Amino acid sequence: MKKRKRKLKMKGITYILTIIFTLCILGIGYLGYTLIFKDNHKAIFLETIERNNYANIDYYAIYGIHMNLKGSFTLEEDVNDLVLVLKNENEEITIPWELEQNNQNYTFTTSEYINEGIVLENIPIGEYYLLIKTIGTDENNEEVIKYYSLQNQTTYNDLEYYTLTKDNKNNKIDIEWNTYEEIPTLRFTIKETTLPDDVYDITIDPGHGGSDPGKTACSDGSVTNSLGYCNSGNLISESNQNLQVALQLKEDLENLGYKVILTRETDERISIYDPYGSATTANDTKSKLNIAIHHNSSGVGTVKGLEVYIANDTNLDFASLFVDEITTLANTATSTKQLYRVSDGIYQRFFTEEEILEDDVQPSNKTTETIYYYYLREVGGISTHATNDGRYIPTYSKNEHYNSNNTAESYLFELGYMDNYSDLLNIMQNTSGYAEGLATAISKYLAQEE
Ligand SMILES: [Zn+2]
Structure with a gap:
């Protein structure tokens, strides 16, 4: 009995050794194939390229x-x-x-x-x-x-x-x-x-925060008093509305499988140009998209609706999808504002001659083809003619990506007017609709481009 068992064991070892030997031969064979034939094919292909004219x-x-x-x-x-x-x-x-x-x-x-x-x-x-x-x-x-x-x-x-x-x-x-x-x-x-920990697909930038509330309104539609408080109703801040939409959008996009980072997740003031600032996070994290979220105010109360701001030299495909999905899913309409409008709901604002003359540094490196909003201009590096090359220190630190040729595609959203009561009601009650509109447009755009 003992002997037989040992014989079986020996047989097993021989079997395993044969498998290892065969795998080694196959491995050497494959390596040989890749070294000789595959590289040979590549070399033959590269030899077909013309020389001395490029x-x-x-x-x-x-x-x-x-x-x-x-x-x-x-x-x-x-x-x-x-x-x-x-x-x-x-x-x-x-x-x-x-x-x-x-x-x-x-x-x-x-x-x-x-x-x-x-x-x-x-x-x-x-x-x-x-x-x-x-x-x-x-x-x-x-x-x-x-x-x-x-x-x-x-x-x-x-x-x-x-x-x-x-x-x-x-x-x-x-x-x-x-x-x-x-x-x-x-x-x-x-x-x-495997995606490195510090690389993301999409950056969301909820505007303002901390000591900067952005636009404000009173929940019952009354106007704030001279101290900035509401005599009736609750004080609604743009910074908080921006954050609520951003947090919901992050969740929606994560449910679609994307890796998403926010420039802020709480009510805090963040820098613009320092690392992980509002203008830098998208490129610090190699994100492909930057979504800047804001709410508007006109001071007159009659202007209302959605505005999507685009960069220079941008086709309108993605912006149009945003307009369609947000107006449908958030049950809102495109803005009634005419200034800077290039298409229904789509806006493009460049610096004017007067604004260039008011630039902090003269002569200014801005032109009338430079985009006004830093969310678009500075995030896009050379594609969007970023201007902050360090000349504004100490007011602002330098945009480390201003000269980059590898940057995120950026859009700025003014989702609605907080001083228009019908817009305000929708903004307060329909946060998830705005987020869903943004997420749906992003997923549709990325799906059709694939
Ligand atoms: Zn804002």
Whole structure:
């Protein structure tokens, strides 16, 4: 009996050793395959890139979930077609662009809008190169395909991007300027990752707080007295209303699976430009979106309704979704205000000549194409022409992201007018409706872009 047992044991050990041996052979084989054949395929693909003629990239930036590039190149031969592609040895993804030709000179941009361009969320796992593909014909009328690479002419370097959390998963994208045998390349490497603790999907910024209540109103619609108190009804502060909507929105977005951070979670005063301030948290946490929440007051009581403020060079797709969802789910209407209006419920405010002359630092670095609200201008870095380069110290500290080409897409909401009684009643009673409208627009926008 004893002997037999031992024999069985020996058999077991031999069995396990055979499995380990087989796995080792398979492992070595796979390693050999990847080293020789896979890298060989990649090398063969990279060898197809043209040498000594590259497109010059003089601008590139990530804003929200989009990346944009601008550049130029020269082509001596005539071609039938030109496309921008993300390519590797197996796949080729066409990237939309706007191309202008002037004889042999070409200029291009991936979009005229900062919130359009290469959708970073969409790129499958893998390693890709951004290339210009030309399709021409030779003297025998045979098709000739050529690939041209890109050369960095900016002072900016590599970028890293974390995709939005989906089913508890994230990808990390490394966008790197490299060379392959003297050919300059722009390489996108997409890998599955675990989101670092300090990286978030969305930042919500409830305006004001602490010693700064923002706008105020009395709950029965009466006006505050000269000391700022209500003779009847309760004092309603904008800072608290902003916070209530923000807390509800955070919960709604978290229920949709997103990782969300608030610039404040209590009634406290926070800085604008210091780390984790109102203008910096979104970029300190690599958030893709920044949602600034406010309530308004006109001083006359007749103006009412929702206003969504957008940055410069922004297409209206996302803002329109916000307008549609908030007016429906919060049972409100778009604002009656005409000033700065670009579309129903959508507003865009730039500095005026007079305001530029009143800037604390002269000559001012603002122009009439600079966005007025810091929530939009400073959060967007170079995409939104941020201006706080440290010149306002000691009044404000420097915006550490003012010169960044990797920033959050930002919207400013004036959800309603606290000095209009019908708006005020809705603001007080329908916090969840406003939050639901915001959350629904965000999820719809991100879903259609994926
Ligand atoms: Zn406000």
